[in-house]
Structure formats: C-alpha cells, structure tokens
Amino acid sequence: MKKKLLSALLCVAMSATLFAGCGNGGTPANNDANEPSSSAGADAGDSADDAGAGTDDSASGGKTYAMVTKSAGNPYNEKEAEGFKEVIEANGGTAIIQHPEAATADAQVSVIQSLISQGVDSISVAANDANALQAALEEAMAAGIKVSAVDSATNAASRMTFANQAGTKEIGQTLMDAVYDISGGSGQWAIVSATSQATNQNAWIDAMKEIMESDSKYADLELVSIEYGDDVPEKSTTVTQALLTNYPDLKVICAPTTVGIAAAAKVLQDQGSSCKLTGLGLPSEMAAYIGDGDSFSCPYMFLWNPIDVGRLSAYISLALVNGDINGATGDTFEAGDMGSYTVVDAADGGTEVILGPPFKFDPSNINEWKDIY
Amino acid sequence: MAGKSGRTISATPENVWKKQIFSWEGILVVIFLAVIVLCKLLSPNYTFVNVLREMPKYLTEIFLLFPMAYILMLGEIDISVGSIVCLSATAGCLISNAGVPFGAAAVLTLLVGAACGAVNGLILVKFPELPSMIITLGTQIVFRGIAEIVLGSGGSVSPTNMDGYRMIAGKIGPFPYIFFLVIISAVIFAVVSAKMKYGRSLYAIGSNRRTAFYSGIRVNKVIFIAYTLMGLFAGIAGLFLTSATYAANTTTGKGFEMDAIAMAVFGGIATTGGKGRMVGGVISAFIIICLRIGLGQINMNSQLILVIIGILLICAVLLPNITGSLRLKKRD
Numbered sequence: 001m002k003k004k005l006l007s008a009l010l011c012v013a014m015s016a017t018l019f020a021g022c023g024n025g026g027t028p029a030n031n032d033a034n035e036p037s038s039s040a041g042a043d044a045g046d047s048a049d050d051a052g053a054g055t056d057d058s059a060s061g062g063k064t065y066a067m068v069t070k071s072a073g074n075p076y077n078e079k080e081a082e083g084f085k086e087v088i089e090a091n092g093g094t095a096i097i098q099h100p101e102a103a104t105a106d107a108q109v110s111v112i113q114s115l116i117s118q119g120v121d122s123i124s125v126a127a128n129d130a131n132a133l134q135a136a137l138e139e140a141m142a143a144g145i146k147v148s149a150v151d152s153a154t155n156a157a158s159r160m161t162f163a164n165q166a167g168t169k170e171i172g173q174t175l176m177d178a179v180y181d182i183s184g185g186s187g188q189w190a191i192v193s194a195t196s197q198a199t200n201q202n203a204w205i206d207a208m209k210e211i212m213e214s215d216s217k218y219a220d221l222e223l224v225s226i227e228y229g230d231d232v233p234e235k236s237t238t239v240t241q242a243l244l245t246n247y248p249d250l251k252v253i254c255a256p257t258t259v260g261i262a263a264a265a266k267v268l269q270d271q272g273s274s275c276k277l278t279g280l281g282l283p284s285e286m287a288a289y290i291g292d293g294d295s296f297s298c299p300y301m302f303l304w305n306p307i308d309v310g311r312l313s314a315y316i317s318l319a320l321v322n323g324d325i326n327g328a329t330g331d332t333f334e335a336g337d338m339g340s341y342t343v344v345d346a347a348d349g350g351t352e353v354i355l356g357p358p359f360k361f362d363p364s365n366i367n368e369w370k371d372i373y
Numbered sequence: 374m375a376g377k378s379g380r381t382i383s384a385t386p387e388n389v390w391k392k393q394i395f396s397w398e399g400i401l402v403v404i405f406l407a408v409i410v411l412c413k414l415l416s417p418n419y420t421f422v423n424v425l426r427e428m429p430k431y432l433t434e435i436f437l438l439f440p441m442a443y444i445l446m447l448g449e450i451d452i453s454v455g456s457i458v459c460l461s462a463t464a465g466c467l468i469s470n471a472g473v474p475f476g477a478a479a480v481l482t483l484l485v486g487a488a489c490g491a492v493n494g495l496i497l498v499k500f501p502e503l504p505s506m507i508i509t510l511g512t513q514i515v516f517r518g519i520a521e522i523v524l525g526s527g528g529s530v531s532p533t534n535m536d537g538y539r540m541i542a543g544k545i546g547p548f549p550y551i552f553f554l555v556i557i558s559a560v561i562f563a564v565v566s567a568k569m570k571y572g573r574s575l576y577a578i579g580s581n582r583r584t585a586f587y588s589g590i591r592v593n594k595v596i597f598i599a600y601t602l603m604g605l606f607a608g609i610a611g612l613f614l615t616s617a618t619y620a621a622n623t624t625t626g627k628g629f630e631m632d633a634i635a636m637a638v639f640g641g642i643a644t645t646g647g648k649g650r651m652v653g654g655v656i657s658a659f660i661i662i663c664l665r666i667g668l669g670q671i672n673m674n675s676q677l678i679l680v681i682i683g684i685l686l687i688c689a690v691l692l693p694n695i696t697g698s699l700r701l702k703k704r705d
Contacts, residue, residue, distance in 0.1 A: 131620035197528025
C-alpha cells in the first residue's frame with residue numbers, strides 16, 4: 001500500500017514541477033510580449049491572445065512566414081516550398097517549411113498548432129482536407145496570424161485567400177481536350193487520382209465531368225472508372241494495373257497527380273500497353289516516358305511551374321502581413337517580377353489568386369524542362 | 374524513512390523507497406522531468422499556456438490508452454481503434470448534420486464506438502481460438518471501409534452546426550475541458566485496475582487465462598467489457614478529435630492504435646499480459662506528448678521526431694528486460 005502512496009506522491013511532485021517550471025518560464029515570456037507589441041506595430045491589434053507569447057522573437061528579428069506542405073517527400077510540394085523560401089528570404093523574412101509526419105489533416109493540425117505557439121506572422125498551407133483544418137486555422141487567425149492556402153485549398157472559412165495554380169475550369173478543359181485528342185474522340189478512359197479527399201483533385205475531376213456532360217463533342221468518350229492511388233507510388237501502380245486488367249479496351253488514362261502519373265507511366269510503358277497517358281506531372285520524373293510513337297506511354301502532359309506557385313504564395317503572405325491586402329475580392333498586389341495580381345472570387349465562396357493556365361510539356365520541350373524541376 | 378521522532382522504524386520502508394525509485398514508473402518520472410527541461414531549453418515558446426493549447430489533439434489519443442492498457446494487461450491487442458475513431462467521428466458528423474441536437478449526436482457517436490468495440494469483443498469471446506491481432510486487423514479494415522463508403526469520393530464531412538463541437542473544445546483558464554476529462558478517466562482507470570475486482574481479474578487472465586477461469590473469473594465477460602470500453606473510448610476520442618478539427622475524413626484517426634499501444638508499452642505495460650500499471654502508461658503518454666510538442670516547436674523534421682520516439686520505445690522495452698535479467702542473476 002505504501003508503494004501506491006509513494007507513486008501517487010511522485011505523480012503529484014511531477015505535476016507540481018511541470019506547473020512550476022512552465023509557470024516560471026512562461027511569465028517573463030508573456031511580459032516580453034507586451035513590451036515590444038507597443039513598438040512592433042499597431043497592426044498587431046489582437047496580439048494580446050493566448051498565443052501572443054512567442055511574437056516577441058519575430059518582432060525583433062524580421063517577420064516569420066511558415067509554409068505547411070501536404071507530406072514529406074512530395075516533390076511537387078518541395079518545389080513550391082523552394083519558390084516560397086526564395087521570395088521570403090529575398091524580402092528579408094524568415095521562412096519555415098514544415099512537413100507533417102503523415103499525409104493527413106490530423107498531422108497538419110499538430111504542425112499548425114505548433115506554429116501558433118511559435119508566433120509566426122503567416123501560414124501558407126497545402127491542405128490535406130478542406131474542412132479538417134478549420135479549428136486550427138481559425139485559432140491561428142484569431143491569434144493575428146495571416147492564413148492563406150496554397151496548392152490545395154482549405155474551405156473558405158479557414159483562409160484569407162488561396163494561391164491557386166490554375167483555375168479549376170481551365171485545368172478541366174485542358175485535360176478533357178487532351179483526353180479527346182489522344183483517344184481520337186471516342187472510347188473508354190479512366191482517371192488515376194491522389195486521395196479521395198484531396199480538394200484540388202476532386203475539383204478538377206468534377207470540372208472534367210461537367211465539361212464532358214455539357215458538350216456533345218465528348219459524347220463518345222466513356223469515363224469507366226476513377227481510381228485513387230493515394231499519392232503512394234506502390235498503390236498507384238496497383239490501381240493502374242487493375243485498370244488495365246478490368247478494362248482491356250481502355251484508351252486513355254488521365255492522372256492529374258504527379259505521383260500517380262509517374263507510377264502509371266511506368267506500368268504502361270513496361271507493359272507496352274496501347275493505352276496512353278496524360279495528366280499533370282513533373283517533367284524530371286516524366287522525361288523517360290514522354291515521346292512520340294508506341295514505345296512511349298505519354299504523348300504529352302501538363303503542369304504549371306510549382307516554383308512559381310510557391311513564389312506567388314510567398315508574395316500573398318508578404319502582402320497579407322504588410323497589410324497591403326486582406327484577402328477581399330478586388331485587392332491587388334505586386335508579385336515582384338511575376339507582375340501584378342488581383343484577388344478574385346473562388347467557386348467555394350472564398351477568394352483566390354490564380355497563377356495562370358497550365359503549361360504543356362511535349363517531346364519538343366521536355367528535355368529542356370527535365371533538369372529544371 | 375526515519376520518523377520525525379528520530380527512531381528508525383525498520384529496514385523495510387527504506388527498501389520500499391528504493392524499489393519505488395528504481396521501479397519503471399520512477400524512471401518514467403525522471404524521463405518526464407528531463408523531457409520538460411530539455412524542451413524548455415530548446416524552445417523559448419515552450420510555455421505552460423502554449424503546451425496546454427497544443428495539447429487537445431494529442432490528448433484524444435490518451436482516451437485510447439486507458440482501455441488499450443486493459444486489453445494489453447489481458448494479453449490481447451486491439452489494432453482496430455483508429456478505424457473506430459474514424460467511423461464514430463464520421464457517424465457523429467453525419468448524425469449532427471441530419472438535424473439531431475448536439476447532445477444526442479454526441480451520445481450516438483459514443484454508442485457507435487461502443488458498438489464497434491462490442492463487435493470485436495463478441496467475435497473474440499465466441500471464437501477464443503482466433504488471435505485478437507488478426508480479428509482486429511480485419512475489423513480495422515471493415516470499420517474504416519464503412520466510413521470510406523459512407524464518405525464517398527468527397528472523403529470528408531464537416532458538421533454544419535459546429536456550436537456543440539466548439540463548446541466541448543472550450544477551456545477553463547488555460548485548461549481545455551478535455552484535460553480534466555483525461556485526468557478523471559486516468560484516476561478511475563488506475564483505481565479500477567489496481568483495487569477493484571474487475572481490474573485484478575484483468576491481471577489474472579493476462580497471467581494465466583486457464584487458471585483464472587478455474588478460479589471462477591468470468592473470463593469472457595471481462596474480455597467483452599474491455600473491448601466494449603475500448604470502442605466507447607474510441608468514440609470519445611472521435612468526438613473530441615472532431616472538436617479539434619471540425620471535420621471527419623477517411624484518414625481520421627489513422628495510426629492512433631499504434632500510438633496508444635506505444636504509450637502503454639513505454640509505460641511498462643507488457644503486450645504479453647498480466648504486467649504493468651496504469652500510472653506508467655499515463656506518465657509515458659505525457660512524456661511522448663510533451664516531447665512531440667517541444668520538438669515540433671523547434672521545427673524539427675517530423676519524421677525525425679517519429680524516429681526519436683521509436684528509439685525511445687525500443688529502449689523502454691529493452692531496459693526492464695536487461696535490469697530484470699540482472700536482478701534474476703543476483704538472486705541466483
């Protein structure tokens with residue numbers, strides 16, 4: 001029995017130290033936060049928040065701009081982060097690039113919470129789920145942090161604006177035209193997507209479906225299946241193989257995801273399949289598969305420049321933190337050598353900034369692009 | 374432990390002191406303090422307020438630890454809990470979106486969780502020859518599969534009326550409600566496992582199921598209750614996770630089962646059954662949470678954080694084995 005009593009005492013002692021230790025450390029930090037907030041800027045109106053403890057660091061040594069990617073090892077996200085970092089550092093800020101431990105919204109919540117504690121000035125997030133970051137991002141905005149989405153949008157309530165790589169409709173139209181062109185105008189085709197809840201993927205797929213149904217030009221095309229490779233190479237390979245087995249007459253696979261298209265390209269090319277591929281892919285990963293003739297699996301594909309997406313997101317963060325824009329429709333800002341951009345209404349009720357139309361990679365230009373990204 | 378009067382009572386109490394300090398729980402307390410000091414040194418933002426503010430999402434996993442510890446004490450395992458969290462959170466959002474008031478929706482969320490747990494328990498009790506690992510692996514796929522079918526290609530649902538969820542995510546001062554709930558549950562689970570008949574029968578079954586059965590312990594009932602509790606608490610975790618994210622999706626709760634098992638094993642609760650104490654599990658849970666928050670605040674690569682926790686876990690399993698064998702040698 002004494003053993004139990006002692007363990008209970010130890011627990012009490014432990015929690016007491018926790019409270020005392022943190023309390024001592026916490027108090028001066030809070031005091032510090034109050035001091036510079038008077039000099040640091042009148043714009044930090046709501047810095048007297050729970051999370052205000054960390055703002056003193058950023059106020060003294062330049063502003064801190066954070067970007068949260070979808071997952072580690074996503075080459076597309078990494079290029080975006082590169083562009084983001086370059087612009088932020090060129091403008092005298094500190095860039096924090098954080099990858100969640102898994103490609104889930106749950107993991108991103110932890111990262112965002114940590115960034116709130118650090119008192120960063122802005123957060124750009126590529127959302128793994130449109131809705132599931134709302135609680136964390138609302139908290140961030142309440143703490144005075146400027147929140148914007150990049151690449152894959154959060155819902156309208158959890159962001160100030162969104163750096164959209166290309167308008168959803170433009171992408172849907174471009175991909176639909178590519179499928180039409182490669183298939184010769186008729187036959188079966190399928191989609192290999194990322195995860196079933198990836199916001200951008202679903203928006204593009206919906207746009208493609210809408211375009212296909214609205215124009216009789218596409219009447220002879222039959223979308224037989226939408227598969228989800230979860231942006232995991234192994235799973236994308238498996239679903240592509242299953243598609244070929246289940247639909248021997250399949251003419252075109254459209255993979256609007258960089259991981260999916262690379263996996264599908266390898267499967268199709270290795271098997272010498274007559275089925276062709278298009279979609280959105282990284283030139284460096286796809287160079288071996290893009291070419292004319294039957295020995296190549298992909299005649300051409302599209303992408304925008306992810307480095308530019310990251311740079312646009314950085315300029316948005318800078319403009320938000322400087323107070324040049326607040327994410328309302330009609331706001332305009334300068335994005336360095338990329339020119340001037342305007343905030344426009346997004347389909348989900350929020351606002352967005354559109355980078356431009358997707359860029360076509362074909363056998364004529366793939367070799368010059370493959371070394372770039 | 375000499376009394377205030379100066380009399381030395383006997384040698385035994387001193388022995389208890391030593392035993393306590395060198396017990397696994399004692400070591401855990403030291404590790405916990407070391408983690409706090411380390412994080413404090415590493416991050417200027419590691420303040421009491423910030424740590425508590427970041428905690429709610431992590432605390433949802435502790436709800437899974439409590440019944441998971443019971444199941445491990447039984448010598449069984451349940452790897453379907455992450456999926457139960459997902460299914461109950463999804464059900465909760467959908468029920469609340471159907472216009473059911475929040476209170477009722479919350480209760481139904483817990484019931485969905487408890488029902489899933491009861492399914493696990495029922496299968497295990499009816500087919501005792503089947504390993505729990507395999508059964509719960511199956512239900513893990515089934516439960517998440519149901520959620521995926523219900524959620525469809527959109528893959529995500531958020532409650533249209535979030536007032537209730539915002540309410541349970543509320544705070545008293547810097548303390549989120551969930552913190553109190555975790556502490557109260559921890560005390561109840563610890564007392565039940567240490568003092569009550571049900572708790573002691575967990576250890577008895579975990580040590581030797583046949584002996585326990587012939588001693589008159591209703592083994593099936595104990596197992597069924599443990600798994601149903603597991604489901605119920607997965608439902609609670611699902612409810613609070615929804616309040617920390619405002620949505621449920623197909624990846625909600627993914628990997629939670631392994632986190633809960635890791636917390637328990639790190640706390641000295643052996644997967645072979647019959648060993649360990651709830652106190653250890655709770656301390657180790659806070660060690661892992663505080664470490665994650667601290668290392669997260671210095672923007673350490675999140676994969677590296679997982680590696681560190683993995684190494685800690687291996688050490689935690691090795692250490693008692695090494696010291697245990699040393700002690701045995703001494704006795705010989």
